[in-house]
Amino acid sequence: MASLRALPMNAVFSKSGTLPYLACAFAAPGSCMRRHGYSTKSKDETADTLHRSIVPTMHYQKSLPRLPVPKLEDTIRRYLAAQRPLLDDEQYSKTEQLAQSLQSGAAKELHEELVSQDKKNKHTSYISGPWFDMYLSARESVVLNFNPFMSFNPDPKPEYNEQLLRATNMVVSAVRFMKTLRSGLLEPEVFHLNPARSDTDSFKRLIRYVPASLSWYGAYMVNAYPLDMSQYYRLFNSSRIPKEGRDELFTDQRARHLLVMRKGHLYVFDVLDQDGNLVKPGKIQAHLKFILSDPTPAPAFPLGFLTSEDRNVWAGLRQKLLDAGNQEALRKVDSALFCLCLDDEAMKDHIHTSHNMLHGDGQNRWFDKSFSIILARDGTAAINFEHSWGDGVAVLRFQNEVFKDTTERPAVNPSSHPAVDADSSSAVQRLDFRLDAALRDGVSTAKEHFQAAVSKLTIAAMEFQKGGKETLKKKKVSPDAVAQLAFQMGFLRQYGQTVATYESCSTAAFKHGRTETIRPASIHTKQCSHAFVREPGKHSVDELRKMVEQCSKYHGQLTREAAMGQGFDRHLFAMRYLANSKGQALPAFYQDPAYAAINHNILSTSTLTSPAVSLGGFAPVVPDGFGVGYGVHDHWIGCSVSSYPSRDVHEFLQCVRKSLEDIFTVLEGKPIGS
Numbered sequence: 001m002a003s004l005r006a007l008p009m010n011a012v013f014s015k016s017g018t019l020p021y022l023a024c025a026f027a028a029p030g031s032c033m034r035r036h037g038y039s040t041k042s043k044d045e046t047a048d049t050l051h052r053s054i055v056p057t058m059h060y061q062k063s064l065p066r067l068p069v070p071k072l073e074d075t076i077r078r079y080l081a082a083q084r085p086l087l088d089d090e091q092y093s094k095t096e097q098l099a100q101s102l103q104s105g106a107a108k109e110l111h112e113e114l115v116s117q118d119k120k121n122k123h124t125s126y127i128s129g130p131w132f133d134m135y136l137s138a139r140e141s142v143v144l145n146f147n148p149f150m151s152f153n154p155d156p157k158p159e160y161n162e163q164l165l166r167a168t169n170m171v172v173s174a175v176r177f178m179k180t181l182r183s184g185l186l187e188p189e190v191f192h193l194n195p196a197r198s199d200t201d202s203f204k205r206l207i208r209y210v211p212a213s214l215s216w217y218g219a220y221m222v223n224a225y226p227l228d229m230s231q232y233y234r235l236f237n238s239s240r241i242p243k244e245g246r247d248e249l250f251t252d253q254r255a256r257h258l259l260v261m262r263k264g265h266l267y268v269f270d271v272l273d274q275d276g277n278l279v280k281p282g283k284i285q286a287h288l289k290f291i292l293s294d295p296t297p298a299p300a301f302p303l304g305f306l307t308s309e310d311r312n313v314w315a316g317l318r319q320k321l322l323d324a325g326n327q328e329a330l331r332k333v334d335s336a337l338f339c340l341c342l343d344d345e346a347m348k349d350h351i352h353t354s355h356n357m358l359h360g361d362g363q364n365r366w367f368d369k370s371f372s373i374i375l376a377r378d379g380t381a382a383i384n385f386e387h388s389w390g391d392g393v394a395v396l397r398f399q400n401e402v403f404k405d406t407t408e409r410p411a412v413n414p415s416s417h418p419a420v421d422a423d424s425s426s427a428v429q430r431l432d433f434r435l436d437a438a439l440r441d442g443v444s445t446a447k448e449h450f451q452a453a454v455s456k457l458t459i460a461a462m463e464f465q466k467g468g469k470e471t472l473k474k475k476k477v478s479p480d481a482v483a484q485l486a487f488q489m490g491f492l493r494q495y496g497q498t499v500a501t502y503e504s505c506s507t508a509a510f511k512h513g514r515t516e517t518i519r520p521a522s523i524h525t526k527q528c529s530h531a532f533v534r535e536p537g538k539h540s541v542d543e544l545r546k547m548v549e550q551c552s553k554y555h556g557q558l559t560r561e562a563a564m565g566q567g568f569d570r571h572l573f574a575m576r577y578l579a580n581s582k583g584q585a586l587p588a589f590y591q592d593p594a595y596a597a598i599n600h601n602i603l604s605t606s607t608l609t610s611p612a613v614s615l616g617g618f619a620p621v622v623p624d625g626f627g628v629g630y631g632v633h634d635h636w637i638g639c640s641v642s643s644y645p646s647r648d649v650h651e652f653l654q655c656v657r658k659s660l661e662d663i664f665t666v667l668e669g670k671p672i673g674s
Contacts, residue, residue, distance in 0.1 A: 048278045049180040050173075050405055053187040054204035060188055060226030063216035067125035067510035067565045069118050069574075072111045076102055078561070078568040082519040083594055085498045085526040095594040107587040110575045117578075125512040127570045130577040135388035136247045142240070142367050142386060143308040144453060144619035148606075149357035149374075150392075150399060151382035151614045155407050159414045161379030163342065164292060168285040168412050170373055170381065171258060171340060173405035175271050175278050177398055178236045178337065182253070189227040189397060189508075190219065198224035227508040231390035235398060238370035239334040240386050242315040249389055252335035259336035260291055261372075263344065264302030264363035266431040267291050268332050269424075281411035286422030292342060294430070301435055302363035305446040308453075317442040324439065329431045339372035341365055346378035354459045354617045354640060357382035362450040371395060391515050393508050396610060403612030456644050457619055462653040464637040464660045472632070475667045477548060479632035480607065481555035482663055484520035485548065487603055487628060489529040489659035494652055498526045502601035502621070505562040516567035518558050519598075520605070524551045532662050536672045544666045600625075607631055615640055626652060 046052075076099045083095055101107065118126040135146070155161050160169070180186045192199040203222060210218040219226055238251040256272035269287045271279050303321075306314050321330060341364050347353045357374055359365075365372065371385035385395050435443070469479040484503065491499060501521040507513030528547040531539050539547075561567060579586050589595065604621045605628040617640050620627040626649065627642040639656060643649035662672045 048176060049183065049185055050176050050401055051180065051187065052185045054201060055188055055208045056184045057181060057186045057188055058184065058229060059208065059212055060190070060215050060219065061229060061511070062212040063214055064226065064228055064511040065216065065509070066118075066122065067127065067507055067513050069111075069115050069126050070566050070568070070571045072103060072108065072571075074566065075568040075571045076100065078566075079572065081522070082568070083598060085521050085523050086500060086598060087594055091594060095592055098589045098592045102587060102589050105587075106584065107575070107589060110578055110584075110587070114574055114578055123511075125507075125510060125514070126574055127507075127514050128512040130574050131514045131570075132249075132388065133246070133577070134573075136240075136249070137245070139311045141308050141310060141449075141453065143359050143362075143450065144457065145621070146387040147358075147367055147384055148387065148392070148616060148618040149354075149382050149384045150395070150608070150616040151353055151357055151380070152399065152403055152612055153614045154379070157407070160407075160410060162414070163375055163377055163379050164285065164289055165410075165412060165414060165416075166379045166381060166406070167288050167340060167342060167373075167375045168281060169406040169410045170375070170402055171271060171284055171288070172278065172281050172411035173402045173409075174338065174373065174398075176405060177401050179276075179278065181232060181235070189229050189393075191225045191227065193223035193225070198222040225509060227393070228511055228513050229394070230512055231394045234370055234389035235394050236337050236370070237335055238389060240368040240370075240388055241334065242311050242318050242368070244312055244315045247311060247315075247388070250334050255332075255335035255337065257332065257336055259333055259339045259366065259369065260288070260342060261304065261339060261364050261366060262291055262294065262342040263296075263298040264304060265294070265296065265299060266303070266329075266333060266366070267428055268336060268431065269428045271337065280419060282416065282419035283422040283427075285412050285416065286418035286420075287424045287428050288340075288342070289418050290422075290424035290428050296430070298363065301440050301443040302447075303433060303443065304365050304367075305362050305443050305450055307365070307367040308359075308362055308450045309442075309446045310449075313442075313446075317439060317446075320436070320439055320442070321433065324434045324436055326433050329433055332429075332431060333366060333369075336369070339366050339369040341372050341374040343374065343376045345376060347376050347380040350461055350615060350640070351459050353380055353382070354461075354615065354642075355454075355457070357384055358459075358617055358619065358642075359450075359454045359457075362447065362454070371398075391504075391506060391508075392608075393506055396608060396613075400610055400612045457642055458644075458649050459617065459640065459642045460649045460653055461638070461640045462657055464639075464657055465635075466661065467664050468633045468635045468637055470634050471664070472667075477552040477667065478556055480559070481552040482548070482660075483607070483630055483632050483637060484555060484605065485525055485528060485551050486656050486659040486663060487605065488521055488525040489532055489662070490652055490655035491603060492529045493533045493655040493658065494648070498529070499602040500598045500600055501603040501605065503605045505559060505567070507563060507565050509563065510565060513565070514570075516562040516565060517569040518555075518562045518567070519569075520555060520558070521603075522551070522554055522558075524554045532659070532666075532672070536662070541666055541669060541671050544672075545669075548663060548666060602626065603628060605630065609633070617642065620644060620647075 080096055080099055207215060207218050216226055234251060237253050237255050241248045241250050256270045257268045258271045260267040273279055306317055343364060368386060370389055371383050374382045374384060383399055472479045472482055498521050503518040503520050505516050505518050507516050528551050531547055576590055600622050602625040604625055607630050608616055609631055617629045618627045619642050623644050624646045626647060629640045631638045641649050641653060665672055
């Protein structure tokens with residue numbers, strides 16, 4: 001199941017097609033906020049809110065278009081196209097026969113029933129329920145298998161990166177975001193193809209009076225495309241609760257407190273007063289200073305390790321915690337607005353940051369919270385988030401807004417003093433847990449499992465400085481397609497194979513959309529990779545350039561189809577889920593080794609860009625895979641890649657670099673090696 005994970009995404013759109021597509025291509029740094037449809041200038045700011053949107057936050061939600069169930073014949077055609085580069089002729093012939101059998105008998109009935117169910121559930125999408133179930137039923141640890149991270153850029157004013165100062169400002173801005181969202185004042189998530197017409201106060205004043213059942217169509221008429229915001233509900237006051245067999249999501253919006261972790265201890269204090277107003281920033285600063293000054297040594301049995309365990313094991317241990325009288329303490333953890341992790345270590349470099357923000361030492365994390373803001377001693381900050389409740393769209397918007405608010409409108413500054421009347425000794429509560437021998441043993445075992453798992457993970461990075469998005473666009477090729485082609489070439493150069501590759505694509509243009517998969521490995525990338533790697537001397541520069549252009553064109557087609565809900569992965573997944581839920585025998589198609597192989601994603605890739613984000617990362621989704629986070633910036637291309645011992649991540653990045661050099665050389669009209 002982990003191989004089906006959806007990863008954090010950036011939203012990028014094309015002017016071709018009737019709807020924008022959300023894909024894995026980079027946008028210009030600094031453009032993300034405008035592209036997402038909210039102004040880079042906050043208006044009508046108050047101490048408690050980020051801004052006051054003219055259009056209510058959820059105004060478009062009711063009228064969003066529904067995620068289509070693809071035609072069965074289209075799914076089969078797309079599936080076979082994705083399988084072709086992965087199989088030899090004999091394997092492909094067998095897979096083709098099994099795929100065509102989906103168009104008759106029980107398999108066809110599954111598709112028809114899926115369509116019928118979808119028509120009866122117009123309040124949601126056909127993938128939403130099964131996708132939640134897939135995540136919550138997975139029994140593997142959420143650490144490395146599911147939770148990704150996205151690190152913040154440093155505050156451009158160095159003095160504001162001091163740990164206490166930045167932590168205070170981030171807490172204040174996060175609470176402002178929450179209050180803006182819940183009051184309906186957060187700008188709706190909208191992409192404006194023609195912002196001069198639609199991203200204006202006059203249009204917003206008009207559209208707010210269009211009934212919610214029709215508002216999407218009003219925006220569409222001026223080339224504005226609202227996006228689904230249903231996942232925002234789980235952003236705050238939420239946790240994943242371990243249960244035997246299937247976890248549950250818990251949210252309690254009444255809670256007013258923040259969870260803070262330091263040295264493995266858990267603390268809580270209120271960040272909202274009894275009237276729901278933001279506690280004065282000076283008091284928040286004082287409370288955080290009190291926690292940072294707490295001399296209590298680290299606990300012998302830090303409970304955070306339990307959240308990294310196998311989910312059934314953790315469910316059993318959580319029940320023991322409840323039985324031992326820890327109900328109130330766990331309730332405070334689960335219902336807290338979010339988790340703030342204050343680490344005592346400074347970050348040495350990007351690799352150290354990636355390891356720390358992805359998994360850390362295990363004791364100073366509560367991996368089940370909807371999200372945690374992690375702040376190292378030197379002010380390096382990141383978000384680590386639990387993945388079952390959402391796909392990163394809401395988290396990225398939150399991260400953008402918090403970065404913008406903390407850097408443009410910080411609540412405290414270097415000359416600010418913590419409030420002297422904060423009475424932190426009574427306002428801040430360090431949670432104490434009763435642990436019997438079985439629970440102490442459980443924590444110790446969880447720590448051993450955690451350390452064994454993370455010790456196998458290697459992360460390496462590469463920066464290609466010979467060109468980026470601007471050069472590629474001038475050459476009329478897709479930056480994302482070139483990056484993906486480089487991964488295909490790099491893997492072929494290193495291992496001599498073309499393997500299953502996953503690129504996440506958001507379907508947030510639809511009501512309760514989640515993600516669809518782009519399959520970057522194609523007959524075009526395979527042919528092009530072989531030409532560049534195996535036989536560059538047999539082809540002219542013009543022939544090689546045309547191959548790259550064909551790869552770019554086909555990748556663009558796959559991206560548009562996926563963003564419009566016209567991939568094949570989710571459709572086939574939903575049919576299989578339906579058969580399992582009905583207790584039916586799976587069609588022979590699903591028993592095909594080729595189906596298992598294409599879902600064993602050896603190259604799992606994801607990209608995002610934002611003025612707030614420095615880098616993002618995740619672990620491989622299979623033991624013999626690579627986790628590839630990448631970004632095509634204006635003048636350079638960066639990759640942060642993870643692997644386990646069966647793969648050599650350093651050699652892979654060398655091969656990717658060589659591939660990028662060759663592609664750029666050819667696009668410049670020069671022969672490879674010149």
